[in-house]
Each structure stands twice: as structure tokens, then as C-alpha cells.
Amino acid sequence: MQEHDMSWVRTEMALAQPAPAGVVGFGAWVRKNLIASAGDTILTIVGIALVVMILPQIINWAFIDAVWTGPNRTVCATVAQGGIQPDGWSGACWAFVNAKFGQIMFGTYPVEERWRPILVGILLVVLLLPMLIPSVPRKGLNALLLIVVFPIVSFFLLVGGAFGLEHVETARWGGLLVTLSLSFVAIVVSLPLGIVLALGRRSRMPVVKMLCVIFIEAVRGIPLITVLFMASVMLPLFLPPGVTFDKYLRALIGVSLFAAAYMAEVVRGGLQAIPKGQYEGADSLGLGYWQKMYLIVMPQALKLVIPGIVNTFIGMFKDTSLVTIISMFDLLGIVKQNFSDANWATAQTARSGLIFAAFVFWLFCFGMSRYSMYTERRLDTGHKR
Amino acid sequence: MVIENAVSAEEIKVNAAKMHISTTDVAIDIIAMHKWYGEFHVLKDINLKVMRGERIVICGPSGSGKSTMIRCINRLEEHQKGKIIVDGKELTNDLKKIDEVRREVGMVFQHFNLFPHLTILENCTLAPIWVRKTPKKQAEEIAMHFLKRVKIPEQANKYPGQLSGGQQQRVAIARSLCMNPRIMLFDEPTSALDPEMIKEVLETMVGLAEEGMTMLCVTHEMGFARKVANRVIFMDQGQIVEQNTPAEFFDHPRHERTKLFLSQILH
Numbered sequence: 001m002q003e004h005d006m007s008w009v010r011t012e013m014a015l016a017q018p019a020p021a022g023v024v025g026f027g028a029w030v031r032k033n034l035i036a037s038a039g040d041t042i043l044t045i046v047g048i049a050l051v052v053m054i055l056p057q058i059i060n061w062a063f064i065d066a067v068w069t070g071p072n073r074t075v076c077a078t079v080a081q082g083g084i085q086p087d088g089w090s091g092a093c094w095a096f097v098n099a100k101f102g103q104i105m106f107g108t109y110p111v112e113e114r115w116r117p118i119l120v121g122i123l124l125v126v127l128l129l130p131m132l133i134p135s136v137p138r139k140g141l142n143a144l145l146l147i148v149v150f151p152i153v154s155f156f157l158l159v160g161g162a163f164g165l166e167h168v169e170t171a172r173w174g175g176l177l178v179t180l181s182l183s184f185v186a187i188v189v190s191l192p193l194g195i196v197l198a199l200g201r202r203s204r205m206p207v208v209k210m211l212c213v214i215f216i217e218a219v220r221g222i223p224l225i226t227v228l229f230m231a232s233v234m235l236p237l238f239l240p241p242g243v244t245f246d247k248y249l250r251a252l253i254g255v256s257l258f259a260a261a262y263m264a265e266v267v268r269g270g271l272q273a274i275p276k277g278q279y280e281g282a283d284s285l286g287l288g289y290w291q292k293m294y295l296i297v298m299p300q301a302l303k304l305v306i307p308g309i310v311n312t313f314i315g316m317f318k319d320t321s322l323v324t325i326i327s328m329f330d331l332l333g334i335v336k337q338n339f340s341d342a343n344w345a346t347a348q349t350a351r352s353g354l355i356f357a358a359f360v361f362w363l364f365c366f367g368m369s370r371y372s373m374y375t376e377r378r379l380d381t382g383h384k385r
Numbered sequence: 386m387v388i389e390n391a392v393s394a395e396e397i398k399v400n401a402a403k404m405h406i407s408t409t410d411v412a413i414d415i416i417a418m419h420k421w422y423g424e425f426h427v428l429k430d431i432n433l434k435v436m437r438g439e440r441i442v443i444c445g446p447s448g449s450g451k452s453t454m455i456r457c458i459n460r461l462e463e464h465q466k467g468k469i470i471v472d473g474k475e476l477t478n479d480l481k482k483i484d485e486v487r488r489e490v491g492m493v494f495q496h497f498n499l500f501p502h503l504t505i506l507e508n509c510t511l512a513p514i515w516v517r518k519t520p521k522k523q524a525e526e527i528a529m530h531f532l533k534r535v536k537i538p539e540q541a542n543k544y545p546g547q548l549s550g551g552q553q554q555r556v557a558i559a560r561s562l563c564m565n566p567r568i569m570l571f572d573e574p575t576s577a578l579d580p581e582m583i584k585e586v587l588e589t590m591v592g593l594a595e596e597g598m599t600m601l602c603v604t605h606e607m608g609f610a611r612k613v614a615n616r617v618i619f620m621d622q623g624q625i626v627e628q629n630t631p632a633e634f635f636d637h638p639r640h641e642r643t644k645l646f647l648s649q650i651l652h
Contacts, residue, residue: 277494277496277497277498278498278500280461280492280494280498281494281498281499281500282500283459283461283487284459284461284487284490284491284492284494284498284561285487285511285512285516285560285561285564286484286485286487286488286512286516286564287511287512287515287516288484291515291516295511295515296500299502300500300501300502303502379502381501381502381544381545381546
């Protein structure tokens with residue numbers, strides 16, 4: 001039998017050493033992520049081949065062969081189709097987007113009044129940017145301006161009918177203006193309303209709890225299309241004759257309440273993830289219910305569900321395009337409506353228009369997504385409990 | 386667990402005498418208190434009178450109702466029968482009274498329950514600012530004073546997650562002290578700590594005891610009980626089975642259940 005030496009003492013503590021070559025750096029990354037095994041290598045080659053095959057075509061269509069300006073459809077049609085492009089030409093018709101840009105932004109908002117939505121847009125950017133940058137001071141004032149003052153000012157600017165501004169019916173609003181204004185209101189309304197509903201659903205007061213549950217479950221159980229459709233077609237049946245309710249306003253209320261129900265469930269998820277000890281810690285210090293919620297529970301719960309909140313925001317932003325079914329023209333609706341313009345009917349029109357609309361939607365959604373990831377990182381104090 | 390370098394029981398007694406702690410002043414009075422969880426009778430006929438400046442250690446097997454009992458004192462748990470009078474105020478459903486009691490009663494939990502989204506300093510100033518309406522500057526001075534006392538002023542701007550368990554528990558003690566409580570409750574403050582961290586927390590608690598704080602500690606630290614407590618209470622099956630001075634309690638336990646318990650834990 002072999003004998004073990006049971007007694008041993010370290011005389012010197014080992015020092016930390018740099019990692020050996022091949023563990024860090026670009027070469028190591030390639031080895032680990034691209035060619036780690038035969039299967040990986042094949043997938044890498046197939047992936048590169050696909051990119052090489054598809055990417056040039058897309059770049060050609062969207063940039064190199066694309067038509068950027070022009071007076072009408074002839075610039076985007078081949079000779080055989082009655083245009084000026086050679087046979088077999090295929091490229092994006094950005095000239096269409098260019099020509100319709102005003103409509104895509106504002107719908108049929110009167111041209112001489114378009115400075116008003118533009119001013120609202122500038123106000124939004126001026127108020128939103130400092131709100132989003134954490135180092136800019138005076139967040140309280142900023143939030144007040146953005147959430148309370150801005151909507152009121154925007155309302156009078158956009159609708160008019162006061163202060164010498166010409167009245168513009170909401171039926172003439174369209175395009176990005178509708179998409180953004182619907183989404184902004186829905187976001188501003190749904191988050192606080194969702195928080196209240198979530199707290200209500202967890203309330204110990206049976207009536208409050210029941211009302212919240214009924215609202216959430218009823219709204220979540222109905223498709224948004226149905227809500228919008230009912231608001232538009234059914235509501236007038238229940239109102240006394242002569243009482244009209246602006247269609248845009250109905251859509252606004254529908255989308256906001258819909259989003260609030262979803263938001264409530266997202267927030268409830270966050271509330272449930274907060275350990276009981278946090279409530280007890282707050283209780284033991286003598287904090288009241290609202291102080292406890294505002295100071296301790298909500299900051300943690302909302303931080304946990306940032307991905308869910310932004311998910312709901314993004315979903316809602318895109319869902320606004322459903323207002324098309326009650327014949328309102330949001331960004332997508334207005335683009336589609338313009339396909340029927342005989343002046344611009346070509347094989348490339350629909351493609352180009354849809355891709356542009358998709359790009360604008362994507363731009364906003366991607367922005368929200370990145371900002372939420374940044375916020376998550378910023379608020380991460382590292383550890384639970 | 387024996388606390389080295391800790392102050393001896395004699396010294397504490399001398400200190401207490403110096404401060405002329407009035408033993409006629411009742412801090413907590415629990416009279417024939419019962420509690421049920423649904424159908425389950427967790428606390429049965431609890432009678433306990435705690436004098437101001439008294440230091441009481443509560444021990445017993447798990448599930449014996451020790452934590453539940455001290456959590457009733459600041460109404461984290463509701464009792465269904467009997468009376469609990471804290472600092473002259475009886476605990477009922479009156480939310481205002483409950484908040485008043487909670488302001489005067491500090492609590493330290495097994496899992497610290499610090500607020501992870503706030504810095505150490507913010508953890509300590511939150512309640513003084515929002516509950517006591519102390520100006521922020523003054524609250525911060527008070528907080529730094531107590532953080533110095535628990536020997537971690539340099540951690541003030543870190544987050545709880547960046548501290549060790551022992552440091553977090555000391556912050557939790559400081560956070561309670563910032564509210565200037567008249568009574569401190571400790572619910573197994575060292576049970577979740579690594580062995581190396583227990584001592585620093587116990588030393589902080591010994592320091593508090595020296596200053597004459599009224600303390601109720603649920604703990605299994607028998608060394609602490611022997612040195613600091615005026616009285617040890619043993620609970621089993623939701624009732625108080627035995628109470629005595631630490632010397633008598635440990636050396637001459639009277640109830641069979643107490644003898645069994647002590648033989649299990651003192652090896």
C-alpha cells in the first residue's frame with residue numbers, strides 16, 4: 001500500500017497570473033465561436049455563403065439601382081411598362097416615398113398648417129431627449145412638462161379652433177402623426193393606469209380587487225380589432241342621436257385601455273417577484289402603504305419588468321396600425337392608400353412603400369429596445385436582496 | 386459560540402446601574418395573547434412583561450413560535466386574542482397606532498431586508514426623511530453617526546449587494562437605529578451569516594445592550610445570551626415553557642423540554 005503524507009502547509013500564497021495565450025483576443029474568439037467543431041465550421045461556411053448570395057442583391061435593389069427622385073411613375077417603370085427604365089430593371093422606387101413624404105408624415109393635414117405638427121414634433125424631441133439622458137438635471141420639471149404640459153399644448157396646436165388657429169378635424173390627420181400621437185398617449189396613460197390596476201389586483205379590499213380583475217380579464221380577452229371596431233361601429237348605437245364622439249378619440253381611448261390591461265399584468269409580474277422581506281423591512285420602519293409602494297416596491301418591481309414594459313410599448317406602437325380598420329390612416333394605412341394613386345402605380349411601388357413603412361416602424365421600435373437595455377444596465381445595482 | 390473581547394456581564398450591569406435605568410417602566414406588555422394561522426394555533430397564552438432597558442433572549446426549537454411572537458410586537462403578524470401593549474399603546478387594527486408603534490420599535494431580520502436599489506446611506510436616511518420628516522442633511526448626519534458606530538462609514542455610498550453578509554446586517558442595525566427606536570427586536574440576526582461574520586454583528590449588539598437599549602433577541606447564540614441577557618425565555622409548541630436569568634437557565638433548567646433542548650445545542 002502506498003503511504004500518503006497527511007500533513008502539508010503552504011509556505012507562500014499563490015499569485016494571480018495573466019491568462020495564457022489563446023484564451024483571450026480575436027483568434028480565441030474565432031476559435032471558440034466560428035470553428036470550434038466540424039459542425040460549427042460547416043454552419044459558419046453556409047452562413048457566409050448565404051450572406052454573400054443575398055446581400056449584394058439587396059444592396060443593388062435598395063441603393064444602386066434605386067430611383068431617388070422623379071415626378072411620376074415613369075421613372076420607376078421599364079420601357080415596356082411605359083416608363084424610362086431599361087427592360088429587366090429592378091430597383092427601389094424611393095421617388096414614390098419622396099413624392100408622398102408629406103402625406104406619409106401628416107396624412108391630409110392642410111399643407112399650410114403643417115408647421116403645427118412639425119412644431120409639436122420639435123417640442124417632443126426637445127422635451128424627450130433631456131428626459132432620456134440621465135445626467136441632465138431637473139427631471140421632475142422635465143417630466144411635468146412632458147407628461148402634463150406637452151399634451152395640452154399639442155392638443156391645441158394639432159386640433160386648433162382656439163388662439164386664432166384654424167380647426168383641423170382629426171379625420172384629416174394621418175401617417176406618422178397618428179401613429180406617434182396614438183402611441184405617445186397610450187404609453188403615457190397605460191403605464192400609470194397599469195400600475196394602479198396591478199396594485200388593485202393585489203389589494204386586500206375585495207371590491208377594488210374584483211373591479212380590477214374584471215377590467216383586466218375583460219380587456220385582455222378581446223382582440224384589439226374588436227375593441228376598435230366596437231368603439232367605431234357599435235358605440236354610436238348606444239349614444240343618444242346627435243351626440244358624436246370623435247373617431248380618433250375613440251381609438252385613443254381604446255388603445256390606451258387595451259395597453260393598460262396588458263401593462264397591469266406585466267407590472268403584477270414584477271410585484272410578485274419582490275421578496276416579502278422588502279415589504280416587512282419597509283413596514284418595520286413605519287412607512288405607510290403608498291410610501292412603501294412608491295419608495296421600495298415599485299422602483300424594484302418596475303426595474304425587473306423593464307423588458308416586459310418595453311415589450312408592451314413596442315407591441316402597442318405597432319398595433320396602432322390596426323386603426324386602419326376604422327378607416328383612420330396611420331403610417332402604414334397612408335402608405336397603402338397611396339398604392340392606388342394611378343400616377344405612381346408601378347411594379348416597385350408597393351414594395352418600396354412597405355419597406356419604407358417597415359423601416360420607420362423598426363427605427364422607433366429598435367430605439368425603444370436599445371434604450372431599455374441601456375436603462376436596465378444603468379439601474380442594475382448588481383444583486384438581489 | 387463565545388464572544389471574545391466582548392464586555393462581560395458584570396460590566397454591563399455596572400453600566401446599566403450608572404445610567405439609572407428605571408426598571409419600573411414597562412416597555413412591552415403581552416397579556417394572554419393567542420394567534421392562529423387559519424385553523425392552526427401557533428401562539429398559545431403568551432404572557433410577557435418587558436421592562437425598559439431589559440435585554441431578553443428568546444430561544445427554542447424551530448417552529449416553536451419565537452419569530453412569530455416578536456413579529457407580533459410590531460404587528461408584522463396580527464394576533465387574534467389577548468392584548469399587546471407597546472410603549473403604552475395597544476396594538477389593534479388602528480393603522481395610525483400601528484405606524485406609531487413601528488416608529489418606536491426597530492427590527493433586524495434574519496435576511497437583513499435592506500433595500501437593494503438604494504445605497505447604504507439612502508437605506509439609513511429613507512425612514513427618517515419620509516416618516517419622521519427629518520431634513521435630508523440632518524438625516525444624513527445621523528445616518529453617518531450610526532454607520533460609524535457599526536464601523537462601516539466608508540461603505541456609505543455602496544449598494545447592499547456589494548457588502549458582505551455581516552456588513553449588511555450591521556447596516557440593517559444602523560438603519561433601525563436612525564429612527565431612534567426605544568425598543569429593538571432581533572429576529573435571528575446571525576442565522577444567515579458565515580461563521581466569520583457572526584462576531585462583528587454580535588459585538589454591535591453587545592454595544593447596544595451596554596447603552597441600555599431595550600432588546601428582544603431571537604437567537605441561538607448562547608454565549609451572547611449568557612453575557613448580555615437579563616432573562617432567557619424558552620419557547621416550545623407556541624408557548625413560553627420556561628424563563629429565568631441566564632445563569633439559572635443554563636445551569637439549572639427546570640422543565641424537561643428545556644433540559645432536552647439545552648442538551649441538544651450545548652455540546
